[in-house]
Every structure is written in structure tokens, then in C-alpha cells.
Amino acid sequence: MNATVARTDYRRSKIHPKKFALLVACASMMMMFAAFTSAYIVRQAAGNWLEFRMPDLFYFSTGVILLSSLSLHSSYLAFKRGNTRVYRLLLSATLVLGLAFVVLQYQGWQALADIGVELTTNPSGSFVYVISGVHAAHVLGGIAALILAMLHAFLLHHRVTPARKLRFELTLIYWHFVDFLWVYLLLFFTLQ
């Protein structure tokens, strides 16, 4: 982005500063969800807590986002190998799966409302809505990054330059992060 940032070729650390910055940002986002889930535990211990089973749709959406991570990673490998067709195909698949995840989450919320757990019914349900909602917002950020990656994939010639590789890796790290985050959240909701 800026020519004045020192080049890093002599440095011992192998990791690119921007990649490292993204990891730091992920740690920060993780803290936000750690706060949500620990608030959940504290509130649950105080009683007046409605128990309910998570609708199956949330498990389907988990499968979808796991699959999307897999396809994005394969797309990245294809990008590095120079296999343009597979790279573009799997990247598009990831975007479709990502959008499908958000739609499934939305249907999951509707299923929650159908079993009588609305946003304001009880804090146990409110937490699920808020936490999965904030997570979905983070997924939408990832989808924006995927759309950008699609533009690069389809409008530019397929060349594996350090800058493009880095850009792809940043998208990949973030997408894996929101995927991992959702798996953590679902396990948390299921086991709590």
C-alpha cells in the first residue's frame, strides 16, 4: 500500500506484517466473543434460564461453513499451482457456500422463533440471537473480502505474485477464523 514501509526481506521473522496484524485483529475479535460467552455463563448461573435445543438448521449451516473453508483452501492451493479453472471454480463455490451459511443462519433464527424462543423471550435465547448475529456480521465482512477476491480472480490475469498471494492468504486466514469461531460458538451453545 505504501512505499515507505520498510521492506522485510532481511528480517528473521518469516511472517508478513499485514498477516501478523490480521492475526492480532483475530485475537481481538476472539476477545469480544469470549466476553459474550462468559457473560452467557454468568447469566445462566443466576437462574431464570429457559432451556431449549438448538434447531437443526444451525448444524446444517456449520457443515456448510466447514465445507466453504475447505473449498477456499483448495482454491488457494490451486491458485498457487497455477490451475486457473479450479481456482476460479472453487472460489465461486466458496462465495456461494458463504452466502448459503448466512441464509441458513437466518432460517435458524426463524426456526428459533417458531419454537417460541424469540429475541425477548428469555436471556438464554437473546444471547443466541445476539452472538450468532454478531458472528454473521463478521461473516458478511468475510463475504465482502471474497467478492473482492472474485474480482481479482476473474478480472486479472492469473499470476502468482507475492502481493496477490498475500492478499489471498489474508482472505483465507480471515475465512478460516470466522469458520473456527462459529464451530466454537455452536459447541458452546450445544454443550452449555
Next chain:
Amino acid sequence: MANVETKPVIHEEDLLIEEYGYDDHFHEHHHGDKYQSNFITTYIFSQDHKMIAKQFLITGMFWAIIGAAMSLVFRLQLGFPEENMAWIKPLLGKWITVNEAGVGSLAPEFYYALVTMHGTILVFFVLTAGLSGTFSNLLIPLQVGARDMASPFLNMLSYWFFFLSGTIMFLSLFLNTGPFAGGWTAYPPLSALPQASSGSGAGMTMWLVSLVFFVVSVLLGGINYITTVLNLRTKGMTMWRMPLTIWAFFVTAILGLLSFPVLVSAFLLVMFDRGLGTSFFLSEIFIGGQALDHVGGSPVLYQHLFWFLGHPEVYIIILPAMGLVSEVLSVHSRKPIFGYKAMVYSILAIGFLSFIVWAHHMFMSGVNPFISNFFVIFTLIIAVPSAVKVFNWIATLYGGNIRFTAASLFAIGFVSMFISGGLTGIFLGNSAIDIQLHDTYFVVAHFHIVMGVAAFFGMFAGIYNWYPKMFSRFMNETLGKIHFWGTIIGAYAVFWPMHYLGMAGVPRRYYRFDSFAAFGQFDAMNQFITIAAIVTFGFQILFVINFFYSIWKGKKMTTRNPWGATTLEWTTPINPGHGNWPGKLPTVQRWAYDYGKDGKEFIPQIQPLGKDEKEGH
């Protein structure tokens, strides 16, 4: 004079950097700086960390003046509740009510708004953004030997999110219903029920939005600071060669990054309670004779989330000040900092402990007394690394060849304030004594001295010391010394008496005390505090005048290293451009505190070790 030939001045630093420096091919891809080519990209949307530092500093000063002026208004109310305040009506408008006799008085709800805004502004805008934003930006790239931050663009965004946040907060001051008035901690239900008080409606909404943007600013800044320190140090700059300033900014950024997101979660839950009818923090409440729908929320849960940020926040404020003071004390006493590694380990210990003491703000909120024990112990343990630091500062001064400049006076004043305020922290950290002292003026005295005034002293020490690096000119030393003596005497005059008020049980945040016969005896003391506050404020105006006058008219900097310091920022040209060093990047050959070694007054970090010379530590 006319015949004097001007020889090109050869700087020793340049020769050293040329010989040992690292060539990062800065010039080859630096054909004019397209990011700094016109007025807007140089002064407004700048991506140069030095300019962003100045932006943070001047915006912070603007907020400091507003926040301090607010405190004067409510101090007038506390010291002179009977006096006629009609004269201030042109400024405060309807918040001054004038009765038939023509006597004006401050509206009670506005008093609470002033207290709330004073706290919010000083804690977040001045002592977080103004202090850590300024000096992390200025010093991290310069002292670790980097061209700029890891991402200059995010760095610029960091400032502009802060600016946006400040703008929203500023506009909320002009709301018809007034700004938020439920205290800077924004506890529910005052913050979660729009109908709870006049400031809880639009005022609270704007407060929340403003602070969410503020957190974005802190996070963007923090990500950059951490990445720059870990990834962009120049060759030879190992972690153990970093100046203590960098250690302090580094740990501060980590604290902010881990604690501010928790505050955002709390704010999001408050927003849901406010707007969408959830009951995270709202229990069964009657308001205005009406029962609300909310069931079973826990206001204490908000306090946990808030103070999980709130306690690290006080270290986010004080650690940068500690780092600046360590550096200034060492430079101006011409001695290596005493116990460098102990200083680093204390910073790390304080940073770690700051995360496990938050509930000491909640001893009286109904938390389990057994849990309180845990928090008491860890709170008192913080005294250990704090005492290590104080001991080391005093040991650094001891036997030093001290130059009493404005910067070093403020650094010494910091140590004084930190001791005074730290000692009362030991009282308050004890959950039994806290039963008497909580929410009294004792608490107000404690935190103002230890993190308000002390952090300001650290900031002033930093400003006087690094002003030449920022503006290539000096501030006026005499005015600086007058500023120091006025401030230290004034600050003690304001806050020392508050301990006595607090021990007698005078509660904080009260509008007036005339219905409590027991507190009538303190009228004179309250008047004294108010007068002292006004006088102290006057000395800060002197500082502001000195600051802005010196930008254009101050004594020019003629040498690169006016204080004889060892660190890298003083090897840059007097007026460094974007990229900091015109040619190669300096490499670091030794630690940052070689003062008075081998008969030399100081040895810069770029000077290679001599034959048989051992690196000092």
C-alpha cells in the same frame, strides 16, 4: 560575516548510519512521496506517523481544555452552591436557571451530565487517545528504526475514527435533552432505559455510538503498534535493546486489544436492551408508576463486562506515562535507567495482573465476599511491580547529574504523584476498608492523583522532551518550569483535601450537601478546592499558550540531539520527512541506556561496541 563560507555540516550519526546502516532501497522506490504531496495529504489525511501523532496530541489538548472547563463549572457548584451563576448563562444557556431574584443556578441534571462528560472525555479522549495515541505514534517507528507503522493507512483511519467519535460526543453536548448523565461507567438501568433520565435518551445513544467508534480507533491503532514493534524493528534492535517507552506502548496496545472488545460486547448488549426489548441487564423495573416488560436481567453482569475493560484501561492510561517518565528520567539524570530488566518485567506483570483485578471496583455491588478475597489479593500484589518501578526511578535519579528541565521536573513530579496516589490504592483495594470509602471523595482523590494527574505529568514530560522532535523548535523553558510548579502545587491543593472529605464519608457525584448537617463543616474546604482548581487550570492555559506560540516562534533546534540521548529518534534529521531517515536505516549496536559509560557522557545506540566492550545492562 559576509565572507563566512558555509561548509556542509557532516553529522557523525550520518557517517555511522552510512557505514553500518541497512540499505532497504528506500530511495529506489521513493520517487516523490505521492502520499504527502499536497496540503490535504500532508496535514489532514496524512499517513505519516509523525503527523498523526501531532493530530492526536492537538485533538487531545482540545478535549482536555473542554473536559477541564467542565470540571470548573461543577467545582463552582460544589464550592459555591449559593453564588449567582447567571453570568455563565450566555455559554450554558438553559442549563442555568435564573429565578425571580435574578440568581442563576446550575440545573441538577446538567451537573450530572458535566460529571459524566468530564470522566468520559478525560479517560478516553485525553488520557487514552491523547497520550498513547500521540506518543505510540511518534515514538514507536522512530525508536525501533522503522520507516513508518506497519500499515500507515490503518493508522490514518485510527485517527479519523477518533475524530469521528469526538465529533459525535461533541454534538451530543448540544442536544435539547443534554448529553448522557449517568456517570462515565454508564451502568444500567440509567444507560439501558431511555426514559430513565433526560440524558439517557438521545444523549446515551450518541455516547454509545461515539464510544464504539472510539474503540475502533483504539483497535486499529493497537494492531499497528503491536505489529510494528514485533515485525518492523531495525537490524540489531532486539527486544532487550528496546527503550522502556516502546515496552510500555507495546504492552499498552496488547491490553487495549484484549480489553476494549469486551467493552464493545457490553455496549452491544446495552443497545439490544435499549432498542429491542431484551433483558440482559434489566431486571423487573417500575418507572413512572409503570411496570416494564423486562424480566430477570442482571445489572451486575454489565459491571463485570465494563470493568473487565475498565481496570486494564487505567493501565492503558498509566503505562505509556511510565514509559515516557523512565526515558526522560534516564536522559536527564545522565544515568542508565536503574534495573532495566526489572522495569520490563514490572510492565509485563502489571499488564498481566490488570486483567484479574476488575471486581475490586464492585466490592459494594453485591458480589460474593469470597470472590472479593481473590480480587483483594491480586489487587494488593500490583503494589509489588509498582513499587519496583518507583524504587528504580528513584535509584535512577540517585547520584545522577540531574538537569532540571521542564521535562525532567514533570517526570519527577510523576513519581511523586504516583507514590501519593498509589498508597491510597492500597486502602481502596481492601474490601473491608472499601465499605467505608467506596463512592466517596477518597476514591475521587485516589484515582485523580494516580491516573489523572500522574498520567498528565507523564504526558507533559513527554511533550516538553519530544517537542523538538515534533516541531523542530523548543518550548519556552521558563514558562515550562512555572507551569510545573503551578501544576504540582495546584494539583496537590485540589486533591489532597479530598482524602479528608472521603474519610468523613462525603459521597462523590452529589449535587449539593446542604441537607446533610454532617458535611456542613466542609464548606470552606470545598471552596478552597474550587479556587485551587481554577488557579491550576490557569497554569494549564499557560502551557497551551506556550505550546502554540512555540510551534511558530519557539527557539529553533540547531543540533539533532539536544538532550544528548542515545535512542534512534535523535539520529534523524532535524526535520525528518516521511520515512524518517533520508538514506539507510540505522542499525542498532547496543542497548538504549549507555550513559556515563567508559568516560563518555552518552553513547548512541547506532555506535558499534568497542573492542573488548561489553554491552551494558
